[in-house]
Amino acid sequence: MTAPAAPAPYTVADVMTTEVVAVTPETGFKDIAAAMGRWKVTALPVLEGEGRVVGVVSEADLLPKEEFHEHAPGLIEQMRRLGDTAKAGSTRAENLMTTPAVTIRPDATLPQAARLMAGRHLKRLPVVDADGTLRGIVSRADLLKVFLRADEDLAEEIRESVVARLFPLSHEAVAVTVDHGVATLTGRVRDPGLVPLAEHLARSVEGVVDVRCRLRAADAPGDGP
Structure with missing residues (x-):
């Protein structure tokens, strides 16, 4: 892909x-x-x-x-x-x-x-x-x-332009939240090799202050902190 x-x-x-x-x-x-x-x-x-x-x-x-x-x-x-x-x-x-x-x-x-x-x-x-x-x-x-963009607008852009496109088969298992410009991605994905790219693309969304990427492989024992 x-x-x-x-x-x-x-x-x-x-x-x-x-x-x-x-x-x-x-x-x-x-x-x-x-x-x-x-x-x-x-x-x-x-x-x-x-x-x-x-x-x-x-x-x-x-x-x-x-x-x-x-x-x-x-x-x-x-x-x-x-x-x-x-x-x-x-x-x-x-x-x-x-x-x-x-x-x-x-x-x-x-x-x-x-x-x-x-x-x-x-x-x-x-x-x-x-x-x-x-x-x-x-x-x-x-x-x-x-940086005045609404948190929900940022979250929606990350969901559509990053998560849905990178993880078309497992995007529904990924949660994206944004609080005061800080985006957090949590969940399990089928292709963990794309996780670093997901973090990079989320960070590139205009208005995002920081990114906390907590994505794990679908077969990982736990999401962890």
Whole structure:
């Protein structure tokens, strides 16, 4: 029997926010700050033309204006922090933004998005298509949405996509329960060699926090702890 593939992973398109607040390269400093405050976001994509992402302007890009508000940086500090001192004197998004923007595609998996955010120390990513056109925004909070799935939904997916497909002859002898995201599989199966695969596939279901696999061979003396 050919073993079933892992359940199709959730993608960025499944969890991203599609209503996005953005600015243009010509947007002024105060308007950028006002938009961040109004929409309670820490960064805004900068769009050109028909929605192509050319950069991202964040709170960190605006802070030099305040930092150097009371005193001008000395020559040594200017040389050491050329980017910050330049932004301190800038008034439009095109001079404040970080470019090129770090973006991600809608079909990227959630682990790929999480690794990119962690590696670049980012809280959110613009989601773009092949042409660089903005399609949405994905944040750290969005990546955690899968862990809000109901326990019974997770259990049902494991029953259908893992147990029933791996153990078609003995699936009715397998019980699947999920409690606070932790899945437990108990029972007896005819092909114990597939038990490790069952645990792996159950763990790959989006939203599952952990798996406790207690499956035993049908002729085993007991299920054990």
